[in-house]
Amino acid sequence: MQYAELLVDAAAVADGLQRITKEIAERDPGADLALVGIRRGGEPVAQHLARLLGARTGQIILLGSVDITLYRDDAATALPSPRLGPSHIPFDVAGTRIVLVDDVLYTGRTIRAALHALLDYGSPRRIELAVIADRGGRELPIQADYCVARTEVADDSRVEVIADDESFRVVRTKGARGA
């Protein structure tokens, strides 16, 4: 994949994922834990985190995914050709501690939509948010509980996470580096 700049390399992301695995495991250890990846970028990250958490805690980590297309605040106006996909929540949401997982946190609108979608499956014990890259630029009062890396980029740039098997890199694909 072509990109303009490597912001966080695979080794640093791997270290960061180990760190947030520990943070997630140490918080509320008694609760049933489920990871829900936001389609599509969050899915591989959630799968990877579930393996790390399972290895660390010896527990079975529930895993799901959520498609937010139907919950976007602009769903009925602005989608040129939405790639609508299925959500997959194969566990009882009620009473479960859920960590929502995405690759890049930007405006917060995706997270807002994902929260709404999840709540339509039931009332969880708590929902937390884990991301690989927080690039700033929030348009809603939403923050990550667990974050691998914060990146400073200009508004017109685009930050993406490239997933290859078990490794993730944070890259800038267009626009300029921020101050």
Place this chain on the structure above:
Amino acid sequence: METSSTGSSEGQARRHLLSIEGLAASDLERVLDLAETFFQVSRRPVRKVPTLRGKTVINMFFEPSTRTRTSFELAGKRLSADVVNFSGKTPSTSKGETLRDTIRTMNAMNPHVVVIRHSASGAPHHIIQHTSASVVNAGDGIHEHPTQALLDAYTIRQHKKKLAGLRVAICGDIAHSRVARSNAHLLTTMGAEVSMAGPRTLLPEKLAEALGVTVYDRIEPALEGADVAMMLRIQHERIGSASLPSTREYARQYGLNAARLALAAPDCLVMHPGPINRGVEIDPEIADSAASAILDQVEAGVAVRMAVLWQLCAEATEPLP
């Protein structure tokens, strides 16, 4: 999916679903794929998504209908659209208001989608000139019933995992069936092999060439080796006419019973658009058997109609040149 696009005040192409005829396999596949996602919504604890919040759907049913109207109503509501039902037996039509005036009145209330069922073939095509909404044909005369064909295709795909190459027998009053017509267009476009069977008096001339299907005046050859047997409802008002002497006679010659079903493929799926006349076009035991997909069709109907409403309301279209 648009069978025709017309301009609207926003300068965007307005989309309609008026018929299956003319739609490409890729259009049809897209609706069926979308419907799979919407199918899930109806099986969740909260059977509603906020997608079409603020959109208005008017169901205009000038012919009696329970299942189709309920299905469209639920489809709209599960997408959070506001749905209003208008039935043809209301004062305005009995007072002699013309269809044109009725639709113009409804249009003044600014709906996004108008769903119409009418006994006149072509009524939906007519009303697009008098509304700025997207129009969905919910059955027009003996012309088409596109969402029925889509839900039938969805149900077949659900059970058989494909449409191409399947042998589908459509049996009954072919001449007066918009369901048969829409299904024939859809299934042949998707590569299925369609045969039709019914009393000679209820088989229109030149049907085979027009629809690309094989036509029989006996049910047995159509059923032979069929993967799907689609039975059509016999309209009571036609019984006793020259074309259909009696229900008993019809059931004896054209009703689906165990002996006839044995001619079909071993896992043949039995379908019926409903409401069924038990003991006329279908033996009650078969309607209730494991081979019957009749209730699956009803469930698929909501999902398919959600997909259609979503496409008309939410998918942006190319602006008109």
